[in-house]
Amino acid sequence: xxxxxxxxxxxxxxxxxxxxxxxxxxxxxxxxxxxxxxxxxxxxxxxxxxxxxxxxxxxxxxxxxxxxxxxxxxxxxxxxxxxxxxxxxxxxxxxxxxxxxxxxxxxxxxxxxxxxxxxxxxxxxxxxxxxxxxxxxxxxxxxxxxxxxxxxxxxxxxxxxxxxxxxxxxxxxxxxxxxxxxxxxxxxxxxxxxxxxxxxxxxxxxxxxxxxxxxxxxxxxxxxxxxxxxxxxxxxxxxxxxxxxxxxxxxxxxxxxxxxxxxxxxxxxxxxxxxxxxxxxxxxxxxxxxxxxxxxxxxxxxxxxxxxxxxxxxxxxxxxxxxxxxxxxxxxxxxxxxxxxxxxxxxxxxxxxxxxxxxxxxxxxxxxxxxxxxxxxxxxxxxxxxxx
Numbered sequence: 001x002x003x004x005x006x007x008x009x010x011x012x013x014x015x016x017x018x019x020x021x022x023x024x025x026x027x028x029x030x031x032x033x034x035x036x037x038x039x040x041x042x043x044x045x046x047x048x049x050x051x052x053x054x055x056x057x058x059x060x061x062x063x064x065x066x067x068x069x070x071x072x073x074x075x076x077x078x079x080x081x082x083x084x085x086x087x088x089x090x091x092x093x094x095x096x097x098x099x100x101x102x103x104x105x106x107x108x109x110x111x112x113x114x115x116x117x118x119x120x121x122x123x124x125x126x127x128x129x130x131x132x133x134x135x136x137x138x139x140x141x142x143x144x145x146x147x148x149x150x151x152x153x154x155x156x157x158x159x160x161x162x163x164x165x166x167x168x169x170x171x172x173x174x175x176x177x178x179x180x181x182x183x184x185x186x187x188x189x190x191x192x193x194x195x196x197x198x199x200x201x202x203x204x205x206x207x208x209x210x211x212x213x214x215x216x217x218x219x220x221x222x223x224x225x226x227x228x229x230x231x232x233x234x235x236x237x238x239x240x241x242x243x244x245x246x247x248x249x250x251x252x253x254x255x256x257x258x259x260x261x262x263x264x265x266x267x268x269x270x271x272x273x274x275x276x277x278x279x280x281x282x283x284x285x286x287x288x289x290x291x292x293x294x295x296x297x298x299x300x301x302x303x304x305x306x307x308x309x310x311x312x313x314x315x316x317x318x319x320x321x322x323x324x325x326x327x328x329x330x331x332x333x334x335x336x337x338x339x340x341x342x343x344x345x346x347x348x349x350x351x352x353x354x355x356x357x358x359x360x361x362x363x364x365x366x367x368x369x370x371x372x373x374x375x376x377x378x379x380x381x382x383x384x385x386x387x388x
Contacts, residue, residue, distance in 0.1 A: 118145050131200035148196035152189045160185025208275030209385040210245030215278045218243040219304050226297050264290045329375045337368045
């Protein structure tokens with residue numbers, strides 16, 4: 001194989017060798033840069049003759065030129081990684097708002113004091129929305145608070161004006177009348193506003209107590225209907241009347257099913273909106289049984305058996321608590337007032353500590369009545385509201 005090689009060519013110039021009558025141009029080895037890469041990319045063949053005459057990777061003499069074009073690529077990727085790691089000062093600077101953004105921010109309506117006050121009240125009463133939904137009120141908590149706020153302000157102003165009109169007939173000066181009227185108006189406003197905000201929750205608790213009273217009888221009726229072969233929806237419809245507040249809860253389920261809501265979803269909504277823990281526990285068992293395909297009768301029966309045992313325990317606790325309340329009532333409501341008045345009357349005849357007047361006896365009578373009312377309220381509040 002003839003091989004022509006010219007050793008007198010300048011360093012760095014391309015070398016040409018002849019192999020089997022074909023001329024092959026060898027590129028000079030690129031110089032190493034600062035970071036180990038080549039300073040100049042290898043020349044790529046552009047003409048068809050160069051593409052034809054390009055040597056294959058199998059020859060040992062052309063192995064180095066074939067691998068040389070990869071070096072600039074590695075050097076470029078290294079430089080790209082280093083440039084990406086360097087911080088970009090222009091990207092870190094915050095962009096200034098444009099004139100259109102400034103105009104839009106200036107045209108945006110500002111929140112007033114009334115809106116902020118209503119939002120703060122709504123934040124302090126997070127359960128107000130659920131209480132309104134449970135009571136069937138179709139307005140948001142903020143709208144309800146705004147309406148109750150205006151009503152409370154009107155009532156406070158009306159009562160304050162009436163106080164000022166009444167005080168004008170006395171010898172009190174005008175500034176004191178205005179001050180008393182303003183204080184009474186503020187007190188009435190605060191009292192009425194608190195009562196209005198707590199009314200949905202109080203109404204829900206009262207309804208929940210009514211449901212607790214009759215829920216066991218209604219669920220037992222449903223179990224009897226299911227055992228006779230009646231579907232669950234028809235059994236719920238049968239107890240939607242005749243059981244007081246418990247029937248109102250079942251009637252809500254029937255109304256939701258009639259408008260196209262599935263029975264399981266209607267039961268879940270009734271569970272979320274009810275104020276009775278017993279109704280929630282019983283119907284939750286029914287909902288789980290419907291979704292899992294298990295026996296609804298056994299689930300309801302186990303739920304009411306558990307509720308019955310808990311109510312028996314609560315009745316026993318009430319009996320023990322009532323014994324202590326009865327003892328305190330006899331001591332402070334009967335024995336102490338009667339014995340105190342008798343002892344005070346006897347002592348004043350021998351020792352002139354104070355004089356018993358009719359006004360003092362009237363005051364003692366009012367105090368005894370007030371004490372009786374307190375004991376009666378304590379006993380009534382601790383009494384269970386359910387029936388067995």
